[in-house]
Amino acid sequence: LVELSALIDETExxxxxxxxxxxxxxxxxxxxxxxxxxxxxxxxxxxxxxxGEYFERLTNGRYSALSLDSxxxxxxxxSRGGTDIDEGRSMDSRYLSGGSADLAWLCLxxxxxxxxxxxxxxxxxxxxxxxxxxxxxxxxxxxELRCISENGVQILLLSASSRERSLVCRFANIIELx
Numbered sequence: 001l002v003e004l005s006a007l008i009d010e011t012e013x014x015x016x017x018x019x020x021x022x023x024x025x026x027x028x029x030x031x032x033x034x035x036x037x038x039x040x041x042x043x044x045x046x047x048x049x050x051x052g053e054y055f056e057r058l059t060n061g062r063y064s065a066l067s068l069d070s071x072x073x074x075x076x077x078x079s080r081g082g083t084d085i086d087e088g089r090s091m092d093s094r095y096l097s098g099g100s101a102d103l104a105w106l107c108l109x110x111x112x113x114x115x116x117x118x119x120x121x122x123x124x125x126x127x128x129x130x131x132x133x134x135x136x137x138x139x140x141x142x143x144e145l146r147c148i149s150e151n152g153v154q155i156l157l158l159s160a161s162s163r164e165r166s167l168v169c170r171f172a173n174i175i176e177l178x
Contacts, residue, residue: 043115044068050111051104052077058103058140065090066104074104102132106141110148123154131161142167 048067055066055076065077067090074093093101106129113124124145130138142164149155149172157164157172165174 040070046115047108047111050114051107054107054110054144055104058107058137058144059100063100063104066107068108074101074108076104099133099137102129103137103141110144113153117153121152121154123156124148125156125158127158128160130157130159130164135163138164139167146171 044067048065052065052067055063056079061079063076064079067075067077069075075090076093076096077090093104096104106126110124113122116122126145130141133141145155145157146168155172157168159165168174
């Protein structure tokens with residue numbers, strides 16, 4: 001009887017500990033859910049607006065919007081008046097070509113930078129993210145980056161390719177490392 005009583009006490013102590021851990025985990029889950037809702041309501045529309053503007057400019061208007069869905073998947077919208085069968089519909093970024101998908105993610109990164117930096121002027125660091133773009137698209141992206149840099153934002157473009165160097169040498173300070 002003494003052993004059973006001790007076992008019951010030990011079990012009740014463990015149960016209280018587990019209940020405390022459960023309550024703490026439930027509270028953390030609720031707080032994370034609230035934070036997620038807040039981010040969706042405040043940050044996602046901002047990112048969609050500016051990423052969409054970048055994407056529209058860098059695709060010459062072929063795509064009119066970028067957004068993040070409830071699962072944080074990147075979605076795009078084709079411009080009205082286009083020839084696509086999916087004109088004006090929100091589509092998953094998996095349906096974009098590789099280059100357009102890379103561009104969409106770059107636009108999202110630029111929009112996120114814009115949101116995070118506000119007046120702090122945090123540098124943009126891009127490491128080998130432009131190597132797969134064709135020359136025409138690369139030049140458009142570099143011009144967009146130049147416009148961003150003219151607003152006081154430092155752009156660090158890391159590349160092993162000489163292609164980017166030849167296009168930015170007119171307006172950038174180039175540092176070569178060996």
